[in-house]
Amino acid sequence: MYKIVEKKTLNKEIDLMRIEAPLVARNAQPGHFVILRVEAEGERIPLTIAGIEGNLVDIIYQKLGYSTKLLGEKEAGDTVEDFVGPLGKAAHIRDSKHVVGVAGGVGAAPLLPQLKAYKEAGARVDLIIGARSESFLILLDEFKAICDEVIITTDDGSAGLKGLVTDALKHHLEDNAGIEHVIAIGPVIMMKYVTLMAKDYKKSIDVSLNPIMIDGTGMCGNCRVSIGGKTFFACIDGPDFDGSDVDFDELMQRQSYYKDEEHACYLRLKT
Amino acid sequence: MNKTPRMKMREQDVEVRNRNFLEVALGYSYEEAIEEAKRCIDCKNPRCVMACPVRVKIPEFIKYLLEGALETAFETIYEDNILPSICGRVCPQESQCEGACILGIKQEAVNIGALERFVGDYGMEHNLADQTEVKNNGTKVAVVGSGPAGLANAASLRKKGYDVTIFEALHDFGGVLKYGIPDFRLPKDIVAHEIDNLKTMGVTFVKNAVIGKSLTIEQLMKEEGYKAVFIGSGAGLPSSLGVPGENLNGVYYANEFLTRVNLMKSRAIPTSKTPIKLGNNIAVVGGGNVAMDAARTAKRLGAENVFILYRRGREGLPARLDEIHHAEAEGIDMRLLTNPVEIIGENHIVKQVRCEKMKLGEPDSSGRRRPLGTGEFVTYDIDNIIISIGQKPNPIIKDNTANLDTQPWGGIITDEFHMTSIPGVFAGGDVVTGAATVILAMGTGKDAAHHMDEYLQNLH
Ligand SMILES: Cc1cc2nc3c(=O)[nH]c(=O)nc-3n(C[C@H](O)[C@H](O)[C@H](O)COP(=O)(O)OP(=O)(O)OC[C@H]3O[C@@H](n4cnc5c(N)ncnc54)[C@H](O)[C@@H]3O)c2cc1C
Ligand SMILES: Cc1cc2nc3c(=O)[nH]c(=O)nc-3n(C[C@H](O)[C@H](O)[C@H](O)COP(=O)(O)OP(=O)(O)OC[C@H]3O[C@@H](n4cnc5c(N)ncnc54)[C@H](O)[C@@H]3O)c2cc1C
Ligand code: SF4
Ligand code: SF4
Ligand code: FES
Numbered sequence: 001m002y003k004i005v006e007k008k009t010l011n012k013e014i015d016l017m018r019i020e021a022p023l024v025a026r027n028a029q030p031g032h033f034v035i036l037r038v039e040a041e042g043e044r045i046p047l048t049i050a051g052i053e054g055n056l057v058d059i060i061y062q063k064l065g066y067s068t069k070l071l072g073e074k075e076a077g078d079t080v081e082d083f084v085g086p087l088g089k090a091a092h093i094r095d096s097k098h099v100v101g102v103a104g105g106v107g108a109a110p111l112l113p114q115l116k117a118y119k120e121a122g123a124r125v126d127l128i129i130g131a132r133s134e135s136f137l138i139l140l141d142e143f144k145a146i147c148d149e150v151i152i153t154t155d156d157g158s159a160g161l162k163g164l165v166t167d168a169l170k171h172h173l174e175d176n177a178g179i180e181h182v183i184a185i186g187p188v189i190m191m192k193y194v195t196l197m198a199k200d201y202k203k204s205i206d207v208s209l210n211p212i213m214i215d216g217t218g219m220c221g222n223c224r225v226s227i228g229g230k231t232f233f234a235c236i237d238g239p240d241f242d243g244s245d246v247d248f249d250e251l252m253q254r255q256s257y258y259k260d261e262e263h264a265c266y267l268r269l270k271t
Numbered sequence: 272m273n274k275t276p277r278m279k280m281r282e283q284d285v286e287v288r289n290r291n292f293l294e295v296a297l298g299y300s301y302e303e304a305i306e307e308a309k310r311c312i313d314c315k316n317p318r319c320v321m322a323c324p325v326r327v328k329i330p331e332f333i334k335y336l337l338e339g340a341l342e343t344a345f346e347t348i349y350e351d352n353i354l355p356s357i358c359g360r361v362c363p364q365e366s367q368c369e370g371a372c373i374l375g376i377k378q379e380a381v382n383i384g385a386l387e388r389f390v391g392d393y394g395m396e397h398n399l400a401d402q403t404e405v406k407n408n409g410t411k412v413a414v415v416g417s418g419p420a421g422l423a424n425a426a427s428l429r430k431k432g433y434d435v436t437i438f439e440a441l442h443d444f445g446g447v448l449k450y451g452i453p454d455f456r457l458p459k460d461i462v463a464h465e466i467d468n469l470k471t472m473g474v475t476f477v478k479n480a481v482i483g484k485s486l487t488i489e490q491l492m493k494e495e496g497y498k499a500v501f502i503g504s505g506a507g508l509p510s511s512l513g514v515p516g517e518n519l520n521g522v523y524y525a526n527e528f529l530t531r532v533n534l535m536k537s538r539a540i541p542t543s544k545t546p547i548k549l550g551n552n553i554a555v556v557g558g559g560n561v562a563m564d565a566a567r568t569a570k571r572l573g574a575e576n577v578f579i580l581y582r583r584g585r586e587g588l589p590a591r592l593d594e595i596h597h598a599e600a601e602g603i604d605m606r607l608l609t610n611p612v613e614i615i616g617e618n619h620i621v622k623q624v625r626c627e628k629m630k631l632g633e634p635d636s637s638g639r640r641r642p643l644g645t646g647e648f649v650t651y652d653i654d655n656i657i658i659s660i661g662q663k664p665n666p667i668i669k670d671n672t673a674n675l676d677t678q679p680w681g682g683i684i685t686d687e688f689h690m691t692s693i694p695g696v697f698a699g700g701d702v703v704t705g706a707a708t709v710i711l712a713m714g715t716g717k718d719a720a721h722h723m724d725e726y727l728q729n730l731h
Contacts, residue, residue: 023485037442041536043545044442082442084479214530214545217440217481218665219450219507221524231511231518236666250518253619257520258546 001079002036005056010138014062014106015072022055024085030113031091031208031240034059035216037082038070046213046235048110049086057085060109060138087216091240093117094204096181100126100172101147102165102194104186108139110208111185119146126176127151128168130186134159166193173201180204184243188255192248199244207243209234211254226250277379278307285600289570292454295597296360304389308336311381314373319383322371325351325714329368329383336390345394348387349401353426354419354713356395356461359388361452361560362710365592395464401430402471408432410727413497415482415668418446419709420503420700420716422465425474427720428501433727436497437469438480443534446505448709450534451526453564455571456594459533483671488696498730499695499723502683503716506701508665512556512658516614521550521621525557525565525659532568550654551575554624555603556611557659558588563595565657566603578604578651580611582629582642609649610642614656625650664702680705689719690726697723 006018024034033048034057045067051058063072074080091114099118103111108129119125125146130153131137137152137159144150152160153168161168165186173179182205184194191207198205211223211234218236225234228245232238281297282288288295299307311333319329328347335344348355364370364384372380394400412428414421417439425435443449445462470476482488482504491497509524511517528547531537535545553574555566558581569577579598581588584607588595599605608629615623628647631640664681676684676692682705683698685691691698699715701707 023480026486026490027484044535082479084440084442084481084485086484087481214527214535215441217507217667219509220527220530221509222527224518226518233508250619253520254518258548 001081002083004074004076004078004080007074007076010060011136013136014060014138016050016058016060017071017074018053018056018058019080019083020055021057021083021085024049024057024083025052025055028052028057028086029090030093030117031088031110032086033088033110033216033239034083034085035087035213036071036080036084038067038074039081042070042081043067044082044214044216046087046210046216048208050109050112057083060106062106084216087235088239089237091117092206093121094181094206096123096204098124098126098176098178099181099183100128100169100176100179102169102182102184102186102190103127103129104165104184104190105131105136106138107184107186107190107208108143111183112139112142114183114185115143116146124148126172126179128153128165128172130154130165130168130190132156165190166197169194169197173197173203181206183207188248188252191243191246195243195246195248205243206240207246208240209238209246209251211251212258225254274378275306275310277310277382278303278385280382280385282597285602288455289601292571294458295455296593298392299385299389304336304386307382308333308386310374312373318371318373319368319381323368324708324710325717327351327368327387332390333381333386336386341390341393342397342399344390345399348390349394349399352387352710352713353400353423353717354465354709355387355391357391357419357448357457357465358710358713359384359386359391360457361591361708363591363708367710395461400468402468404471404473405430405432407434407473410434411436411495411497412723412727413438413482413491413495413500414503415488415500416440416446416503416505416700416702417444417466417476418503418505418700418712419448420505420702420712421446421501422469423713423716424501424503424699424720424723426469426472427717428723429469429472429474431720431724433724435473436475436477438477438482438486440479440481440504441534442478444476444478446503450530451561451564453529453533453568455567456564481667483667488668488672488675488693492695499697499727501716501719501723502668502691502696502698502702503700503712504664504668504702505712506662506664506706508663508681509658510661510663512611512660514611514613516616516621517658519614519616519621520619521548521616521655522614523655523657525555525561525657526662528565528657529561529568532572547572548655549574552651552653552655553577554580554611554651554653554656555659556580556656557661558583558590559659559661560590560594561662562657562659563590563598563603565659567594567598567601569655569657570601570603574655576604577602578606580609580624580626581605581607582610583639584608584631587639587642608642610644611656612648615650621653621656623650624653624656662701662706664705668702688722688726689715690722695726
């Protein structure tokens with residue numbers, strides 16, 4: 001059992017939790033993730049490590065379906081059944097002097113520790129962060145504290161520019177020829193289009209892939225992704241990969257294989 | 272010589288067991304066990320013992336069984352094999368103890384597996400396993416992985432007084448015994464019982480600890496005070512078929528399929544929250560125990576047509592004989608000399624598998640006749656395909672442990688004392704041999720414990 005030490009609501013869909021887990025905290029680095037089970041008989045779900053302080057591990061989760069909603073019903077002082085990590089390969093921090101991070105929705109959470117690492121390595125760090133509307137933006141203060149420039153986009157124009165992150169990215173790349181590297185974390189469809197754009201502008205691109213996972217230790221093969229025609233296991237080879245050869249369409253298809261079943265679980269929570 | 276035929280084990284009726292996950296083979300009654308035990312002629316130089324990887328004293332335990340001294344019979348097995356209820360059920364007896372039994376030459380071998388199971392179960396029901404908590408000698412030893420190799424290693428070291436902690440990556444203990452082999456072959460309460468025994472003996476179990484990530488082997492030894500480490504992390508990484516279409520939706524590796532059903536209990540939906548999606552026409556690729564388990568599990572989940580695709584002939588099937596017979600009785604179709612070459616999908620969902628018909632050529636390095644393509648192809652309509660063609664060690668420990676020598680395929684290299692290239696770090700089971708058997712894993716775990724003890728005694 002792992003104790004929830006603190007819980008914070010970031011917006012009506014997204015919470016942050018601080019969980020006591022010394023074995024996860026000890027060796028964690030940016031890009032690593034955990035797998036947790038909210039309760040016995042629960043699903044194993046992967047979540048990125050958003051921060052570490054001593055024995056405490058921060059996770060930021062969007063209440064999308066059964067397991068994340070159930071997690072959202074827990075409060076500080078409660079416990080979760082299982083919490084294992086740090087899993088995956090640590091993010092590869094490249095030798096770039098000017099990087100731009102692109103965050104979509106809850107993808108802002110895994111992006112934050114990576115941008116911090118770039119800042120600490122001495123790079124100029126810009127952020128483009130997008131959400132449906134103002135109330136869905138998260139971690140703005142944390143990003144502003146480390147980024148040289150923060151550009152906001154919302155679908156409805158309630159904050160920042162009205163439009164998609166790719167629109168803002170296009171302008172930003174046009175205006176800043178010195179940008180060497182792009183990192184995109186968010187919905188697969190967003191990472192796909194950011195990757196295409198980065199390739200157009202001849203920038204290197206890293207993405208963070210989120211296929212369905214079970215064990216997270218390379219045992220089940222559920223998390224396989226195709227990159228340049230080769231198969232990789234996102235849980236041990238990733239989750240961060242060079243985006244340029246990722247088969248994003250396959251990933252979207254694989255993520256949706258269990259959609260109907262997930263819906264059925266979710267309905268049960270409501271009744 | 273004794274001419275009584277081998278005593279058959281009672282089984283659940285095919286039509287009933289095809290719909291449940293209860294154990295298929297029901298075990299012997301006391302009377303049946305005695306009848307079968309009488310068939311053993313108590314050889315002077317028992318060939319059966321030499322063919323058992325851990326040298327269970329077979330005629331000796333059978334003699335005690337015949338005398339009604341069940342406790343002594345249990346203790347006799349337990350000296351060499353701490354998991355008799357499990358090995359009695361899952362050992363490939365026909366190629367080990369029973370395969371060498373002298374009776375097998377002219378008639379049928381003694382059913383050693385069934386007798387071992389009977390005595391093991393008796394021991395379990397009466398709590399005969401030695402659980403005395405030996406005084407802790409204060410020397411800490413870490414065991415990585417809770418499969419049969421790790422469990423055997425921990426039990427032996429604990430008996431010698433060491434302060435043993437098992438670190439397991441998953442949220443439950445037992446390794447393949449827990450997440451791989453289905454209940455209808457190995458009921459999970461047996462595995463749980465063995466783990467409880469170790470807990471009673473004073474072994475500490477830590478779940479959710481991925482060694483190499485949560486803690487490295489170096490940290491275990493330099494920062495956490497473990498004087499020796501045993502790596503029994505198994506061979507969990509599924510091998511790929513390497514044909515087009517392998518990443519389509521509806522293509523499972525057996526590990527995912529079995530993990531969803533066994534470890535995550537997806538068949539118990541709605542109590543369990545992990546789903547499993549399965550259609551009616553299921554192809555299973557491979558001919559080993561894993562393939563048979565996947566096929567029979569698919570049948571039990573309600574699939575109507577389940578068939579095995581295997582590139583060699585019947586005599587090449589590596590699965591236990593019992594499981595092949597059970598699978599066929601349950602209506603699993605064996606499509607032998609058939610090799611999948613392409614998985615075909617529509618809208619990213621699997622629809623068909625195209626296979627080449629094979630014929631047998633000259634013997635290959637494994638001594639079996641090499642399957643050769645005929646240039647003739649056949650295509651089957653399917654809803655799912657489950658790939659079960661082998662497993663390799665996963666790379667987590669290898670990638671995160673400096674100076675650990677490994678084989679090109681990922682196996683950890685050990686010397687004759689089971690020690691790796693790092694002093695004080697030992698290894699055994701599937702992570703050393705590649706996917707093998709429960710008894711071999713258990714045997715090396717136990718053997719390594721003996722050498723670890725010697726190593727630790729010589730440390731100043
Ligand atoms: C390495 C990794 C890191 C992740 N980090 C985070 C994180 O920091 N914060 C966060 O909120 N989420 C993260 N995710 C996604 C998260 O694991 C899923 O949102 C979660 O499993 C959904 O579970 P559920 O039962 O609540 O929803 P479900 O009922 O399982 O799914 C709800 C919806 O989400 C979709 N979905 C299911 N699994 C995934 C997935 N793996 N990725 C994207 N969509 C999915 C389903 O198709 C469905 O539409 C990460 C995933 C991976 C693989
Ligand atoms: C479906 C199936 C059916 C089988 N049927 C039979 C049969 O009928 N008869 C037979 O004899 N054999 C059978 N086998 C093979 C047999 O189960 C294995 O040979 C045996 O379990 C190997 O034991 P092990 O202890 O080496 O590894 P495993 O049983 O694989 O256990 C390894 C454990 O280590 C854990 N682990 C891995 N990496 C780490 C890490 N980094 N940190 C912490 N923990 C880690 C794993 O999660 C796992 O729990 C079968 C295998 C499968 C998959
Ligand atoms: S451990 Fe296995 S091989 Fe040895 S006697 Fe028992 S069943 Fe036979
Ligand atoms: S070889 Fe057969 S008959 Fe001889 S001791 Fe072993 S089991 Fe008994
Ligand atoms: S999640 Fe099972 S292999 Fe990656």
